[in-house]
Amino acid sequence: MALLELKKVTKVYQIGTVAVHALRGIDLTVEKNEYLSVMGPSGSGKSTLMNVIGCLDTPTSGTYILDGKTVHNDEKKAAENSTNGMLSDDDLAYVRNQKIGFVFQTFNLLPRITALHNVELPLIYAGFHKKERIEMAKEALRKVNLIDRMHHQPNELSGGQRQRVAIARALVNNPSIILADEPTGNLDSKTSQEIMQLLDELQAAGNTIVLVTHETDIANHAHRVVHFLDGLIASDEQTLKGKG
Template identity: 65%
Template sequence: MGSQVASSPVQESHRPADGVIIRTEDLWKTYDMGEVAVHALCGVSFEIARGEYVAIMGPSGSGKSTLMNLIGCLDTPTSGRYWLNGRLVSELTDDELAHIRNKEIGFVFQTFNLLARATALHNVELPLIYNGTPAEERLERAKEALRVVELGDRMYHKPNELSGGQRQRVAVARALVNNPSIILADEPTGNLDSATGAEIMNLLDRLHQSGNTIVLVTHEFDIAAHAFRVIGIRDGKVDRDERMK
């Protein structure tokens, strides 16, 4: 991947060091609301190393969701650069971004975002479908991922036949199945009761222990406390960045 970026000397000089999975450099995101321009992000820069467990915190309206969309390659910044796993992704086209999302990012959403009419297994298969994995291998890996989240016996259930916690575990399995560079969890416990929420956080902790990089977006302190590092966002800027453990 790195060799593709190397063609430009400017980009080369800013290339993140090995072991850095995310590097953002002066990220701006401006929404044009007719008369006024709203700056959702005003120059956000940070690095996240491989294997880190980071919480991005901030009150609503802080720009936290915008940042998450950029990190998740769902959107592109107005200005600034973003490297993900050694590749400059801030200037890619829609379809290239889709490819990056598929390969590098495992999403876990607050509202689970499972396909209601598909079985747990098929939901987990989806990322593999979009990178053209052959059916046999796809099934094997989706089943494996469901076993990792301890849902090996619920594979053929549809989301409405599963509890909230189980649904979120399906979503975690789906995030895992493509072996992404980062797992991006956006308020993963927001729709769960505290006991089930703790169960999901436990699962994320275990994934971190086995080597995954986890980025957690939340506004709850006790959830953020699971992470080893907290990046605080306020008014579109990083207002604190501290290691907890």
């Protein structure tokens, strides 16, 4: 079974009296350990897709199944005339916590706490005990090669190091999928290469990665590239790497 399955997913935003169709019926499956890039001009719907996949937002219609869990199913919803086909806010939070690891363009670390504490945060919400948490957070920081900086605050770290902390935070709870939204957008090209290398290694180690970018050479790190245009998938093809 596919790790991630989207069927006829639409998303309509109501802005004033105007309905904006951000997604117009997306079908997409991502297998376990796949390495997928999503490309497209701004306004093409790729950010909305990431929000839907990341359970920050729910589709207007369609079906979304993540790792065997039905996040949204409007057939079921219509049939049972209940909220059964939809997860509650708290359930969505739980899915985000357990199955998703976000990596953002702007890192999104909490500024006044240490790297270690930042990495610990998802585990706090998952309900781990402090001792366990610290072990797991250290392990994640080791994976991104930042264990020697664990007591530094984000403002004492370089951009690349901050993004590594963010990646460690995404990894720490062993998520089903890592969602990286323009992870190199705020980094210089050398650091970008280092971060991409790290993501490549993580994928090689068995993680599933979905990457949003508008840079072709970044996108080409993935094995498969999906192009978005006007809320629809315009193309879906293997990269050179994917063809192996």
